[in-house]
Amino acid sequence: MDIVFLGMNDAGEEVLEWLQQKEEVDVRAVIEEKEGLEKIRDLRPDLVVSSGFEHIVSKEIIEVPEKGIVNLHPSYLPYNRGANPYIWPLIEDTPAGVSVHFMNEALDEGPIIVRKEVEVRPEDDAETLRNRLMKEQAQLFKDNWGKILSCEAEPQRPELGNIHYREDLDKVSELDLDKEMSLREALDLFRGLSYGDKGLAWFEENGKSYSVRVDISER
Numbered sequence: 001m002d003i004v005f006l007g008m009n010d011a012g013e014e015v016l017e018w019l020q021q022k023e024e025v026d027v028r029a030v031i032e033e034k035e036g037l038e039k040i041r042d043l044r045p046d047l048v049v050s051s052g053f054e055h056i057v058s059k060e061i062i063e064v065p066e067k068g069i070v071n072l073h074p075s076y077l078p079y080n081r082g083a084n085p086y087i088w089p090l091i092e093d094t095p096a097g098v099s100v101h102f103m104n105e106a107l108d109e110g111p112i113i114v115r116k117e118v119e120v121r122p123e124d125d126a127e128t129l130r131n132r133l134m135k136e137q138a139q140l141f142k143d144n145w146g147k148i149l150s151c152e153a154e155p156q157r158p159e160l161g162n163i164h165y166r167e168d169l170d171k172v173s174e175l176d177l178d179k180e181m182s183l184r185e186a187l188d189l190f191r192g193l194s195y196g197d198k199g200l201a202w203f204e205e206n207g208k209s210y211s212v213r214v215d216i217s218e219r
Contacts, residue, residue, distance in 0.1 A: 009052030078161025081108035090192035098137035111153035
């Protein structure tokens with residue numbers, strides 16, 4: 001079976017290595033940039049696997065592989081389609097999870113092959129949750145390889161979930177220090193924005209900008 005791989009995040013690295021060890025699989029190319037999508041037309045693979053590809057794929061390209069394009073998404077679809085899916089379960093208390101689905105021309109709305117809900121722990125921030133989701137989605141893919149090959153999938157109902165775009169993160173990252181909210185709401189906001197060394201939350205005071213993040217540990 002000829003396969004082309006799209007994107008490369010932590011889950012993608014694990015899945016790609018696993019596929020390369022399978023005798024019946026020939027990974028013909030790894031494409032990380034939008035310009036490389038034309039290779040799919042040239043190679044005409046049986047299946048395309050996507051994990052962390054950050055560009056929209058046209059319907060014309062999606063229709064090339066006989067078995068379609070299978071996408072790994074670190075959310076419990078149809079919840080948190082789109083950008084930064086590991087942040088919003090913390091801020092908005094939506095289900096966290098991982099999904100394997102067939103790609104269509106809409107954003108993360110293709111038929112679901114399999115999905116799994118993942119626990120959000122009290123000590124989680126966006127970084128720890130993302131790391132766990134990466135591991136979970138790679139395992140979900142491997143455990144359901146046969147189902148993927150048989151093209152079993154259920155139509156998605158996007159109206160039951162939610163979607164976020166990149167600009168949504170910008171709106172919550174700049175803090176309004178006078179905004180009223182409960183301690184729980186504030187803590188969840190900071191948990192969701194605690195990613196990287198400095199965190200994603202910030203505010204301005206006396207002409208200077210400050211970053212904010214939280215560190216939660218069990219006593």
